[in-house]
Amino acid sequence: MRLRFDESVEAFRAELLDWLAAHRPSAEEMAADPSISTGHAPDWARRWTRQMFDAGWLVPGWPPELGGRNAGPIETLVYIEELARAKVPRTTNVQGLGIVAPSILDYGSEAQIRDYAMPILRGEKTACLGMSEPGAGSDLAALSTRAVLDGDRFVINGQKVWTSGANYADFCFLFCRTDPDAPKHKGISIVLVDMDTPGITVRPLPEIIRPEHPDLNEVFFADVVVPAENLVGEMNNGWAMANGSLAHERGMVWVSGVMSLEESMDRLRGELPAITAGLTPAERAVAIDRVVELTIDTTAARCLGYRGFAKLAKGGSAPEQALMKLFASEVRQRIALVGAEVQGAAAIEVGAVDMDGHLSVDEPQGTWLEQYFHSFANTISAGASEIQRNIIAERVLGLPRS
Amino acid sequence: MDFEFTDDQLELRDNARRVLASACPPSLVRSVYEGGGGADDLWATLIGLDWPAIGVSEEHGGLGLGFLEAAIVVEELGRVVAPSPFLATVTQLAPMLREAGSPGLLAGIAAGDCTGTLALAEGGAWRTDAVHTTARRTGAGWVLHGEKSHVLDGASADEVAVVARLEGTAGDDGLGVFLAAGDTLSAQPRPVIDPTMPVATVTLEGAEVGGDRVLVEPGEPGAAPAIARALQEATTAMALSTTATCRAIFEATLQYAKDREQFGRPIGSFQALKHRLADMYLAVERASSLAYFAALTIAEDDDRRGVAASMAKAAAGDCQRLVAGDGLQLHGGIGFTWEHDLHFLLKRAKSGDLLFGTAAAHRAQLARMLGLAA
Numbered sequence: 001m002r003l004r005f006d007e008s009v010e011a012f013r014a015e016l017l018d019w020l021a022a023h024r025p026s027a028e029e030m031a032a033d034p035s036i037s038t039g040h041a042p043d044w045a046r047r048w049t050r051q052m053f054d055a056g057w058l059v060p061g062w063p064p065e066l067g068g069r070n071a072g073p074i075e076t077l078v079y080i081e082e083l084a085r086a087k088v089p090r091t092t093n094v095q096g097l098g099i100v101a102p103s104i105l106d107y108g109s110e111a112q113i114r115d116y117a118m119p120i121l122r123g124e125k126t127a128c129l130g131m132s133e134p135g136a137g138s139d140l141a142a143l144s145t146r147a148v149l150d151g152d153r154f155v156i157n158g159q160k161v162w163t164s165g166a167n168y169a170d171f172c173f174l175f176c177r178t179d180p181d182a183p184k185h186k187g188i189s190i191v192l193v194d195m196d197t198p199g200i201t202v203r204p205l206p207e208i209i210r211p212e213h214p215d216l217n218e219v220f221f222a223d224v225v226v227p228a229e230n231l232v233g234e235m236n237n238g239w240a241m242a243n244g245s246l247a248h249e250r251g252m253v254w255v256s257g258v259m260s261l262e263e264s265m266d267r268l269r270g271e272l273p274a275i276t277a278g279l280t281p282a283e284r285a286v287a288i289d290r291v292v293e294l295t296i297d298t299t300a301a302r303c304l305g306y307r308g309f310a311k312l313a314k315g316g317s318a319p320e321q322a323l324m325k326l327f328a329s330e331v332r333q334r335i336a337l338v339g340a341e342v343q344g345a346a347a348i349e350v351g352a353v354d355m356d357g358h359l360s361v362d363e364p365q366g367t368w369l370e371q372y373f374h375s376f377a378n379t380i381s382a383g384a385s386e387i388q389r390n391i392i393a394e395r396v397l398g399l400p401r402s
Numbered sequence: 403m404d405f406e407f408t409d410d411q412l413e414l415r416d417n418a419r420r421v422l423a424s425a426c427p428p429s430l431v432r433s434v435y436e437g438g439g440g441a442d443d444l445w446a447t448l449i450g451l452d453w454p455a456i457g458v459s460e461e462h463g464g465l466g467l468g469f470l471e472a473a474i475v476v477e478e479l480g481r482v483v484a485p486s487p488f489l490a491t492v493t494q495l496a497p498m499l500r501e502a503g504s505p506g507l508l509a510g511i512a513a514g515d516c517t518g519t520l521a522l523a524e525g526g527a528w529r530t531d532a533v534h535t536t537a538r539r540t541g542a543g544w545v546l547h548g549e550k551s552h553v554l555d556g557a558s559a560d561e562v563a564v565v566a567r568l569e570g571t572a573g574d575d576g577l578g579v580f581l582a583a584g585d586t587l588s589a590q591p592r593p594v595i596d597p598t599m600p601v602a603t604v605t606l607e608g609a610e611v612g613g614d615r616v617l618v619e620p621g622e623p624g625a626a627p628a629i630a631r632a633l634q635e636a637t638t639a640m641a642l643s644t645t646a647t648c649r650a651i652f653e654a655t656l657q658y659a660k661d662r663e664q665f666g667r668p669i670g671s672f673q674a675l676k677h678r679l680a681d682m683y684l685a686v687e688r689a690s691s692l693a694y695f696a697a698l699t700i701a702e703d704d705d706r707r708g709v710a711a712s713m714a715k716a717a718a719g720d721c722q723r724l725v726a727g728d729g730l731q732l733h734g735g736i737g738f739t740w741e742h743d744l745h746f747l748l749k750r751a752k753s754g755d756l757l758f759g760t761a762a763a764h765r766a767q768l769a770r771m772l773g774l775a776a
Contacts, residue, residue, distance in 0.1 A: 001411075001470055003698050005403050074403070272774060288774045292765045295772065296692070296713045303405065303691035310406035327684055386677070393676035397656055397683060400671040 005074065012075045016057065016082055023051055024088050035092035036213040039126045039165025045092045049123030052090060058121060059097075066105070067121050073313050077252045084256035095164060096120045096127035098253075100173040103190075107233035107241050116171060116192055128169035128195075130176075130219060131242075132162045138387050140175075141184045141239060145221060147176040147191055149228060149235075154191055156199075156224040162381070166217040167204050169195055179236050188238035192230040199224035209366065209374045210355060251312035251321065254305040257328045261298045264335050264364055264371075268342075269295070275343045287342045294338060297331045320396065326388040329378035332364070336375050339368030405694060407474070414471060418478040421451060426482045428743040434485045434597050435746065441485040441598075449514030454492055463509035469635070469701040473642050473694075480643035480754070481650045483746045485598040487517040490555040493639030494520035497632040498563045498579055502617035507561065507581070518561035520636060521550035521604050528637075528759045529767070530565065530629060531573050535606060537566040537580060537620055542613045544580055546606040552757060556602030557591040559584045564606065565629060568620045577629055578620030580611040596749035599757065634711040637758050638696040641714035644754030645689040648721045651729040651747045652682045658733055675732060682725050689714070689721035709771050712764040719761025722751040 005013075025044045033042040041049070052058040053067035061076045062068030071079065083090060091097040097120060104117035119125035136143040145158025156176060166172065172193045179187030195202070199222045204214035233241055268291060276284045304327060308320045340347040347369045355365040364371045379385045393399045407415065425447045433440040448454065457472035458464020465471075472492060479488055491511055495518030499508050510516040524532055535548025546566050556562065562584055568576035587609060589602040618625045656679055659670030669675055696714035699707035726748045730737045737744045755761065769775035 001407055001694060001698055001701075002404050003702050003704055269772065269774065285775070288769045289762070289765055291774065292768045292772065293716075295768070296716055296765070297688075299695070299710075299713055300688045300692050300717060303695045304687055306403060306405040307687070307691050307694070310404055314406060323684060323687060326680075327688070389677045389680040390673070392680040392683060393670075397679060399656075399659065399676055399679065400668050402671050402673055402676075 005078065009074055009078055012071065013078050013082060016079060019055065019057060020082070020086055020088070023055070024048075024086060027087065030088075037165050037168045037215045038092065038094055039128050039168030039215075041092050041123065041126050041168075045089070046123040048088075049091045049097075049121075053121050053123070058090060073252065073309070077255055077309060080252055081255045081259060084259040091123070093120065093126040093165065093169070095129045096125070096169075099129055100127040103173065103241060104192075104232060107190075109229065111229065112192060112232060119170075125170040126165065126168060128163050128166040128172050128217075128219075130160045130163055130166075130172045130174035130193075133159060134161055137162075138384055140242070141188065143175055143177060143188065145174070145176045146180070147174075147178050147189060147226075149178065152228045154226045154228060154230070156191070156193065156221045156226060158221050160219040160221075161205075161217075163217045163219050164215050166195070166202050166219045167214065171195055172219070173232070175238055175242065178238075182236060185239045187236055188242075189235050190232040190238040190241060191226055192232060193221075193224065193226050197224050197226065207374075207377075209370050251309055254301075254308070254321070254324045254328065257332075258298070258302045258305055260364060261301055261328065261331055261335065264332070264339075265291075265295055265298050268335065268339050271339075272342070275346070290338045290342065294331065294335050297327075297334070301328050301331055322383070322388045322391040322396065325383065326385055326392070329375070330385060332378055333372065333375040336364070336368050336372035340372055343368055405691070405698075407470070411470060411474060415474045415478065418453075418475055419481075421447070422478055422482045422484065426479075426484045426486075428482075428746065431483045431485065431598060431746045432743070444484060445486055445488075445514075448486060448488060452512075453488065454514050455512035457492060457496060458508050458512040462505045462512060464512040470697055473639070473697040476639050476642045477646035480646035480750070483598050483647065483650075483750045487555055487559065489639060489643060490519035490559060491517045494518070494554065494636045495559075495561060495563050497635040498617055498629075501628040501632045502579065504581075504617060516560040517555065517558070518563065519553055519555045519559040520632075521553045521556065521562050521564045522633070523552045524548065524550060526551055528633075528763070530577055530626070530633070533565050533567055533577065535564065535566040536569045537578055537611075538569060540610075544611045544613070544616065546580060546582070546609045546611060548606050550604040550606070552592075552601045553589070553604050554599060554601055554757065556604050557589040557600065562587060562604065563617060564604075564609075564611075566606075566620075571620075574626035576620050577618070577625050578616065578622075579618035579625075579629060581615040581617050582606075582609055582611055586610075594753070596746075596753040598746070598750060599753040601757070630708065634696075634707050635700055637711045637715050637764075638693065638700055640754055640758040641689070641696065641711070641718040642693045644718040644722055644751055645686065645693050645714075647747055647751045647754060648689065648718070648725040649686050651725050651744070651751060652679075652686050654744060654747070655679065655682065655725075655729045655732050662734075669732075678728050678732065682728055685721045685724045689717040692717040709768065712759075712768045712771065715759055716761040716764040716768070719755040719764070722755045723761070726751045 025048050029044050035042055056064050056069040058067030060068050060071035060079050063070055101117045101120040104112050120127055131140060133143050147154040147156045172195055174191050174193045175188055176191060177187050178189040201220040203218045205216040206214045276287050305324055308324055353367050394401055426444055430440045452465055453475055455464040456467045460466035479486060496511050522528055524534055538545050562582045564580045564582055566578060588605045591602045594601055618628050659675055660668055662669050693714040696710035699710040730748055733744055736742050
């Protein structure tokens with residue numbers, strides 16, 4: 001155990017910071033043309049992703065031909081931390097770079113890698129992830145969107161929901177049922193579907209905060225015809241790929257979430273004297289105690305992250321990440337709630353704090369109350385907190401399945 | 403940045419766990435609870451293994467290992483509710499001796515020749531600004547007046563480091579530390595719920611301390627920081643011990659949930675219990691992570707050690723609050739019995755929270771350190 005990084009890691013950090021200082025898009029440039037959905041990549045974002053790819057800074061853990069530099073896990077952790085500190089995203093299409101491209105690289109054909117994965121890495125295409133359905137949320141394997149193989153083509157019918165970025169994405173990484181008679185986990189396949197294919201209807205679902213920039217969508221498929229060669233990996237093996245897709249940066253992405261908790265706490269502590277000025281000493285003491293408790297939580301989140309990372313680096317199990325997801329998302333929610341409650345009635349005023357573009361999960365924007373409502377995106381999506389508790393109980397603690 | 407123990411440290415932990423499994427079984431704890439003794443043999447075993455020497459430097463006759471190694475032993479002792487002078491001697495007196503530069507006694511501790519403790523709290527407050535005990539110079543020595551509460555091992559320790567202040571001073575000013583021989587003090591053992599953490603009230607009505615037994619001279623510029631550093635170490639150790647006890651409660655409860663069957667299935671298959679066990683696990687990991695962070699700041703003498711120690715102690719308190727309660731609740735009736743060993747852990751966890759400052763007390767201290775409160 002130790003608190004500091006090796007000199008070689010610090011050298012890596014210094015090189016990254018130099019490069020960022022010379023090439024990063026400015027805050028003004030990003031704010032002038034904000035990304036308004038995770039499927040939407042403004043021109044600056046496309047240029048920036050391409051620049052990172054060419055310089056080997058897009059996914060440092062990958063080889064140069066995939067936009068990396070064969071960096072190790074500790075370097076990747078430092079990289080994610082420094083990008084978060086610099087407040088510059090690698091991509092606005094987080095699911096494309098984080099899940100879709102890696103999955104295609106792992107399981108896809110050469111043509112799929114050429115036509116779908118590499119364009120994501122070069123900032124040329126954006127992707128959405130077609131998973132949840134009206135009848136398949138936490139129970140994802142119950143999905144019923146059908147893809148029927150008919151000669152050299154699939155015919156797809158069904159409906160997805162909560163599909164982030166589908167309103168702007170170029171293609172969809174679609175989970176669909178290809179064998180309705182098999183057990184539910186064993187009849188699922190993944191098909192790449194261009195979003196301009198006839199028969200697809202996208203209906204945005206405005207959210208409770210910032211409804212003018214919807215990111216979530218319903219996506220309807222009516223006799224959508226897709227070439228059979230768009231099948232990713234093996235037929236009926238989609239479920240296994242769903243569980244394997246995020247693999248390589250898992251164990252490191254937590255750090256950007258922690259950075260944003262730290263930033264929120266810096267803001268809350270900074271505002272505290274002003275927003276508690278009218279309180280009695282007893283009321284102020286209660287407010288301060290709650291803020292201190294969240295400061296402890298935030299430090300704990302970073303320490304928990306480092307602990308999980310150390311285990312992962314030594315070959316530990318990935319389900320530990322469920323603990324981090326659960327904790328960080330619930331701390332985020334408590335920070336926003338306490339911020340609003342400490343602030344008092346002024347927290348109901350809207351428009352008091354500017355918001356740029358769409359609200360990304362790790363990027364709290366707006367007033368404390370707006371942040372509070374938006375924080376449910378973290379505790380509901382990507383496995384609700386209740387599901388995370390089940391995963392911890394069953395996969396980490398070894399309790400029997402219900 | 404590395405939050406995992408080295409292979410050597412993991413080996414130390416495994417060895418300590420193996421030794422304590424036979425040297426400190428629940429039957430030994432039960433014997434101490436029921437007045438049968440047995441703690442002396444355990445201490446002799448630990449001395450034989452050189453454990454008191456772990457954190458003492460080699461030049462002072464110790465093993466020259468760091469705070470992380472001491473932390474590992476503290477955790478293992480907390481796990482088995484060990485009744486032992488280790489905590490008070492090695493994590494409360496020794497740091498003060500080290501800050502004071504008193505090599506003679508450190509060698510004695512390393513050799514297992516002497517036990518000790520720290521008398522800081524007054525009226526249940528562990529803050530130095532709550533110290534009212536006074537020290538007055540008389541010729542070559544000092545005379546102490548005051549009353550110290552909740553002194554761990556206060557009635558049995560060979561040497562007691564007493565924190566006192568010059569008359570007429572307040573806050574951090576005028577603080578000093580004086581070493582009194584245990585047998586010259588009036589120490590009243592208090593009846594406590596956890597006999598493995600015995601505390602005493604130490605009354606100092608004109609107790610005399612020779613000039614050669616001043617550990618930290620009152621009024622010296624470095625006095626308050628030296629005392630603060632020693633306290634950070636003691637506080638972190640108490641957090642480590644308490645968190646380790648909580649982990650033992652959690653593990654016992656998890657095992658019970660897997661073994662106990664009702665309605666034809668293990669009770670741990672019910673989601674109502676699963677979610678509580680997941681939350682207990684999170685509380686233990688949260689507290690552990692902060693305790694290791696604090697231990698690291700001490701081992702590397704990092705500037706964050708004051709904040710980290712208070713965070714660790716506050717988190718240990720939060721952790722025991724959830725884990726002791728849910729641990730007892732999920733064990734059901736069997737955990738409520740004297741016969742079952744669970745209550746040793748529960749009471750140790752409560753003692754560990756309430757000694758050296760509760761979670762709320764450390765949050766209040768953090769508010770001051772973070773500049774949120776005066």
